Amino acid sequence: MSGFTWERGPFTRCAKCGQTKMGILSAGGGLLTKRCTNCRRTVQLPLPELDKKAIYLDQFMFSMIYNVKNEGNLPKGHEAFAKEVYALLRRCVLLQQVFLPHSDIHHDETTVFHSPIDLRGLYKFFGGDVSVMDSRDVELLQDIQFAKAYFDGKEPEVSFDIDEIANSQRNDWLPDMHVGVRADYSQFADHIRTVRGDVHDALKKLADTWLEKKVSFAGVLESEFSAIGPTKKQAFAKWFEEVSNPDPSNPLALFESSGRPIYREYRELCHLLEDRGVDEDKQAIEIMKFWHWERQREIPHQRISSYLFAAVAGRVVMGEKRIVDRGLMNDVRTISTYAPYVDALFIDKRCAALLKEEPLRAELEYKARIFSLSDPDEFLGYLRELEAQTPDEVREYAAMIYGID
Numbered sequence: 329m330s331g332f333t334w335e336r337g338p339f340t341r342c343a344k345c346g347q348t349k350m351g352i353l354s355a356g357g358g359l360l361t362k363r364c365t366n367c368r369r370t371v372q373l374p375l376p377e378l379d380k381k382a383i384y385l386d387q388f389m390f391s392m393i394y395n396v397k398n399e400g401n402l403p404k405g406h407e408a409f410a411k412e413v414y415a416l417l418r419r420c421v422l423l424q425q426v427f428l429p430h431s432d433i434h435h436d437e438t439t440v441f442h443s444p445i446d447l448r449g450l451y452k453f454f455g456g457d458v459s460v461m462d463s464r465d466v467e468l469l470q471d472i473q474f475a476k477a478y479f480d481g482k483e484p485e486v487s488f489d490i491d492e493i494a495n496s497q498r499n500d501w502l503p504d505m506h507v508g509v510r511a512d513y514s515q516f517a518d519h520i521r522t523v524r525g526d527v528h529d530a531l532k533k534l535a536d537t538w539l540e541k542k543v544s545f546a547g548v549l550e551s552e553f554s555a556i557g558p559t560k561k562q563a564f565a566k567w568f569e570e571v572s573n574p575d576p577s578n579p580l581a582l583f584e585s586s587g588r589p590i591y592r593e594y595r596e597l598c599h600l601l602e603d604r605g606v607d608e609d610k611q612a613i614e615i616m617k618f619w620h621w622e623r624q625r626e627i628p629h630q631r632i633s634s635y636l637f638a639a640v641a642g643r644v645v646m647g648e649k650r651i652v653d654r655g656l657m658n659d660v661r662t663i664s665t666y667a668p669y670v671d672a673l674f675i676d677k678r679c680a681a682l683l684k685e686e687p688l689r690a691e692l693e694y695k696a697r698i699f700s701l702s703d704p705d706e707f708l709g710y711l712r713e714l715e716a717q718t719p720d721e722v723r724e725y726a727a728m729i730y731g732i733d
């Protein structure tokens with residue numbers, strides 16, 4: 329067999345044997361490994377440090393990228409945008425300037441997509457393979473940061489550094505070769521569809537009530553805020569009832585109860601109180617007090633989601649009932665959990681419009697720049713800017729390793 333080598337070009341001169349046979353063996357993490365095809369001399373070079381931007385794309389964008397890649401149908405009127413955004417994102421990811429985080433919300437939606445396995449591959453190979461903490465865990469993280477402040481009588485401190493929620497490899501150089509694991513999550517699809525259907529039905533009922541009562545933005549916002557404590561208390565009571573009276577024919581139900589967000593928060597809060605020397609029999613009372621603390625409404629995920637629901641209610645009252653669709657719940661969750669941490673968020677037009685309205689625009693604070701299909705050029709411009717900002721040294725290595733020009 330002639331011609332095959334593990335090393336690949338560009339080849340440079342080898343310091344040991346003098347031949348121009350020093351090629352790339354592998355890259356990834358923070359190292360480039362080069363080896364001579366002739367004498368096997370191996371050198372490892374440290375790669376420049378990176379500071380990638382986190383661009384969170386909603387599921388719609390990932391499906392679109394999937395369709396560009398697989399020559400499927402592109403959204404009408406946005407065909408040119410789809411192709412251009414695909415090329416630009418690909419370039420920014422390979423230039424090691426950007427990663428496209430994926431979350432549990434993507435995973436749920438992907439499971440009900442027609443080609444879930446291929447779509448998952450996209451997060452890995454196209455997006456730079458950085459997952460962020462599940463949305464529920466982000467909520468819990470913020471709840472606990474506030475609980476510490478409450479129990480210690482201090483000001484809440486919440487860090488919105490992306491490293492709080494992203495896995496630590498986000499600033500690694502991507503490996504030059506990918507070996508994919510094809511995981512099949514399709515058995516969860518029915519369950520996810522059912523849950524989503526239930527949530528949607530409940531939300532539709534809520535929308536009817538908004539319309540009937542002609543609610544105001546301020547009214548809904550206040551009732552969202554004042555419902556935080558009672559809702560948590562009620563969820564906990566429901567959980568407690570379930571585990572106290574387990575259905576003997578259904579052990580799985582009990583298993584499921586142990587992962588319930590409300591129970592996980594309760595348990596974390598018990599640990600905090602334990603650390604602070606609070607007796608076990610007094611912990612529940614302290615937790616209830618925390619759940620009813622006035623400053624719960626300042627917890628970022630609570631604040632953002634309450635504002636969004638109040639804005640949605642406003643639209644419903646104005647006659648725009650179709651704003652309450654199957655995707656709304658996930659959109660609200662995406663924004664309320666990830667917007668404070670990521671650099672950019674590409675979301676549904678409808679939610680992007682709500683965020684640009686007053687009082688949301690002035691009163692909500694989060695790091696992410698918001699993009700949507702309402703202004704596709706704005707997003708392309710942002711990507712071009714990131715592309716142009718790539719340091720020369722990084723650009724040279726990226727060209728060598730990933731073969732982009």
Ligand SMILES: [Zn+2]
Binds near residue numbers: 344349365366368
């Ligand atoms: Zn050599």
